[in-house]
Amino acid sequence: MSKNTRTILICSGKGGVGKTTLTANLGIALANSGASTAVLDADFGLRNLDLLLGLENRIIYTAQDVLDKNCRLEQALVRHKKEPNLALLPAGDPRMLDWMKPEDMKKISELLSEKFDFVLVDCPAGVEDGFKNALAACKEAIVVTNPELSAVRDADRVIGILNTSDIEPIQLVINRVRPNMMASQEMLSIEDVQGILSLPLLGIVLEDEQVIISTNRGEPLTLTDTLSPAKKCYLNVSERLTGKDVQIIDPKNEGKSLKDKFMRLMQTKIF
Amino acid sequence: MTLRDLINKLLGRETASANTARERLQLVLAHDRVDMSSLTTDLLDKMRKEILDVVAKYVEIDFEEVAVSLETEDRMTALVANLPIKRTLSGDIKFKKNDKNDKNVKGEKDTRK
Numbered sequence: 001m002s003k004n005t006r007t008i009l010i011c012s013g014k015g016g017v018g019k020t021t022l023t024a025n026l027g028i029a030l031a032n033s034g035a036s037t038a039v040l041d042a043d044f045g046l047r048n049l050d051l052l053l054g055l056e057n058r059i060i061y062t063a064q065d066v067l068d069k070n071c072r073l074e075q076a077l078v079r080h081k082k083e084p085n086l087a088l089l090p091a092g093d094p095r096m097l098d099w100m101k102p103e104d105m106k107k108i109s110e111l112l113s114e115k116f117d118f119v120l121v122d123c124p125a126g127v128e129d130g131f132k133n134a135l136a137a138c139k140e141a142i143v144v145t146n147p148e149l150s151a152v153r154d155a156d157r158v159i160g161i162l163n164t165s166d167i168e169p170i171q172l173v174i175n176r177v178r179p180n181m182m183a184s185q186e187m188l189s190i191e192d193v194q195g196i197l198s199l200p201l202l203g204i205v206l207e208d209e210q211v212i213i214s215t216n217r218g219e220p221l222t223l224t225d226t227l228s229p230a231k232k233c234y235l236n237v238s239e240r241l242t243g244k245d246v247q248i249i250d251p252k253n254e255g256k257s258l259k260d261k262f263m264r265l266m267q268t269k270i271f
Numbered sequence: 272m273t274l275r276d277l278i279n280k281l282l283g284r285e286t287a288s289a290n291t292a293r294e295r296l297q298l299v300l301a302h303d304r305v306d307m308s309s310l311t312t313d314l315l316d317k318m319r320k321e322i323l324d325v326v327a328k329y330v331e332i333d334f335e336e337v338a339v340s341l342e343t344e345d346r347m348t349a350l351v352a353n354l355p356i357k358r359t360l361s362g363d364i365k366f367k368k369n370d371k372n373d374k375n376v377k378g379e380k381d382t383r384k
Contacts, residue, residue: 149296156300185275185287192293196300266275 005113008120008241009138009167013154015125017146018175021211021220022234023122024052028222029238031085035117038077042105042134043124044092053080054218055088063108064092064100073111082223087116102136109137127157135162141170142202142241147177147188155197171202173237178207179251184266190251203237203248205230229254305348310341322352331357 010023020043027039040063041049050056061076077087089112092100112119121138124130135141141162145155155172162170174193181187194201208230214221221231222238232249239246279286319339326332333355342351 149292149299152296153299153303156303160304182289185273185289188289188292188296192289196293196296266273266278268274270274270277 003113003117005116006118006140007109007113007138008118009123009134009141010120010144011123011131011134011141011158011162012125012144012151013127013156013158014145014151017144017151018205019125019144020048020052020122021215022142022144022173022175022205022237023049023120024220025222025231025234026238026241027053027086027118027120028080028083028220029235030118030120030242031080031083032222033238033242034085035242036085036115037118037120038087038089038112038116040108040112040119040121040137041088041090042121042137043130044090044100045094045124045130047090047094049122050078050088050090051218052215052220053086053088055080056218059088059090062090062092063104066111067104067107073115082219100133102133105133105137127161131158131161135165135167138167141167142173143170143197143199144173144175145193145197146175147182147190147193149188152188152193152196159197159199170199172197172199173202173205175205176207177204177251179254182251201248203233203240204251205233205237206249206251206254305343315339315341319352323354326354328360330359333357 010019010026012019023039027037031037039049039053041047043049044062050059055078058078061071063076065071066073066076077089080086080088089108091105091108109119109121119137121134123134143155143159143162145151159170172194174190177190178187182189190201190204206229208221208228210221210226210228211230214224214226220234221228222234224231236246236249240248276286276290319337322339323332323334323337336353336355338351338353340351342349
């Protein structure tokens with residue numbers, strides 16, 4: 001393998017915390033920055049990455065077909081219309097549930113590594129076979145969580161498993177952050193979550209209605225011109241992932257109204 | 272304590288829910304992180320053997336009476352080893368055979384690195 005490809009597992013344990021949305025937005029952002037990027041949907045039982053990227057009608061083959069030699073890799077890769085640097089590869093068909101093995105996923109990721117700088121693997125929820133398959137394909141990991149009990153607990157389970165594999169580095173993204181609720185201490189703070197999971201923080205993503213709108217349209221935020229809080233965060237995560245020395249977005253500085261400032265005053269530590 | 276906590280306390284109100292969340296999370300994780308299923312009987316046997324090997328370098332143990340087990344209490348798991356010592360290896364008989372000298376090795380076990 002000539003290329004030094006980064007194959008990154010995007011996982012969370014709990015479902016619905018924003019793995020797929022992060023994968024889609026990071027994929028676009030990385031591709032846009034000039035790195036050739038592949039996003040691999042390892043969640044083939046319930047795949048959704050195609051929907052978020054607006055590519056659902058263009059899937060013909062899957063990674064299974066490549067391994068079965070029904071088609072070449074190039075034929076299975078779905079290039080994004082607006083961002084040709086990005087390609088989607090669905091791992092498999094929902095109808096073939098118990099087909100993949102960790103070695104198969106490894107083979108796929110090796111094939112992709114020959115062509116791409118970044119391979120982002122969208123991991124299924126849970127810690128069972130689907131997760132272990134996806135894990136086998138990756139060298140590093142991003143754990144996505146929300147500042148809430150169940151998501152952090154499940155992330156902790158996942159981190160426990162990652163720690164026993166040779167995945168390195170393992171970084172944390174805290175998604176769906178609500179600065180106002182954090183300010184009024186009705187939400188676990190960034191420091192709480194990071195302290196409990198003790199992983200290096202890659203970034204945070206603010207809660208943002210635009211995410212829902214962009215999903216409806218099948219256009220990841222990082223592809224659109226809208227200036228939205230979540231987009232800013234995705235770009236920040238992407239830059240930090242490529243090693244740029246930029247600060248993590250601080251939710252304490254988001255929200256400029258008088259009420260927000262008062263809330264901040266209220267959480268000043270007095271003793 | 273933050274300014275908000277102080278005001279809440281003065282007014283006799285509940286503390287902010289993030290504190291409750293943090294405390295509940297820390298408790299449940301302390302429990303989760305000791306995953307008993309990951310320490311299989313095989314591994315426990317192997318650990319038992321290695322502990323005995325080390326102790327046997329210094330004292331003669333009554334192997335018939337050895338008991339090594341994991342005990343969980345109040346969300347903390349401890350490794351408890353009961354190793355009756357027959358004699359020290361210098362040769363002097365210091366204890367009678369049935370006079371057990373309990374040796375408890377206690378410590379928190381964390382399956383994470």
